[in-house]
Amino acid sequence: GENVEQHPSTLSVQEGDSAVIKCTYSDSASNYFPWYKQELGKGPQLIIDIRSNVGEKKDQRIAVTLNKTAKHFSLHITETQPEDSAVYFCAANNFNKFYFGSGTKLNVKP
Amino acid sequence: ETGVTQTPRHLVMGMTNKKSLKCEQHLGHNAMYWYKQSAKKPLELMFVYSLEERVENNSVPSRFSPECPNSSHLFLHLHTLQPEDSALYLCASSQDKRGGTGELFFGEGSRLTVL
Numbered sequence: 001g002e003n004v005e006q007h008p009s010t011l012s013v014q015e016g017d018s019a020v021i022k023c024t025y026s027d028s029a030s031n032y033f034p035w036y037k038q039e040l041g042k043g044p045q046l047i048i049d050i051r052s053n054v055g056e057k058k059d060q061r062i063a064v065t066l067n068k069t070a071k072h073f074s075l076h077i078t079e080t081q082p083e084d085s086a087v088y089f090c091a092a093n094n095f096n097k098f099y100f101g102s103g104t105k106l107n108v109k110p
Numbered sequence: 111e112t113g114v115t116q117t118p119r120h121l122v123m124g125m126t127n128k129k130s131l132k133c134e135q136h137l138g139h140n141a142m143y144w145y146k147q148s149a150k151k152p153l154e155l156m157f158v159y160s161l162e163e164r165v166e167n168n169s170v171p172s173r174f175s176p177e178c179p180n181s182s183h184l185f186l187h188l189h190t191l192q193p194e195d196s197a198l199y200l201c202a203s204s205q206d207k208r209g210g211t212g213e214l215f216f217g218e219g220s221r222l223t224v225l
Contacts, residue, residue: 004152034214036216041218042218042219043112043114043116043200043216043217043218043219044153044200044216045112046213046214046215049213089152089153096141096160096204096206097158097166098143098155098214099152100152100153101152102151102152103152
């Protein structure tokens with residue numbers, strides 16, 4: 001089955017700096033890659049996603065890049081704000097099954 | 111509000127109790143999921159229902175019993191649980207379609223503590 005690895009497990013940045021979280025996957029059949037943000041006491045919320053026919057997607061301060069050859073994808077958050085502090089999960093989907101990374105705890109220091 | 115509602119939000123039960131978790135989705139989706147979230151572990155898929163038929167059962171112990179009476183409702187019946195079953199149980203839904211899946215939407219979760 002698919003194996004998704006996510007790094008780093010924790011990330012601390014100063015407000016205004018950029019944050020990058022990286023994921024790798026093992027199954028070349030995976031074709032959909034969502035990112036989720038989970039705040040304390042809440043369920044994961046979809047923040048951005050990318051499909052395998054696209055290399056990059058941007059939505060305001062967040063962007064996701066996908067390298068199918070290397071089987072890795074990354075989340076980029078620019079101009080970080082304290083409210084970006086949360087746990088972020090990547091996932092890979094194939095055959096309608098979602099496989100999740102272990103999460104990155106992002107702390108944005110004011 | 112994601113359109114996926116879970117109740118109760120918190121549950122404390124003894125090992126001999128029987129309880130149920132409930133999930134309802136208002137998104138018109140055709141697939142529903144139960145995930146287990148434990149500290150410092152990836153989300154673990156437990157069960158998947160597509161068009162009200164169970165299509166996935168990831169070697170989950172029989173003390174967890176899912177039920178999907180219709181495409182909008184999903185239950186997880188719990189009995190004789192163990193302390194290691196304490197976790198956040200997340201329900202999710204998606205619109206599965208030929209050639210790929212739609213977005214996965216999660217509820218807020220049910221925090222279960224087994225004493």
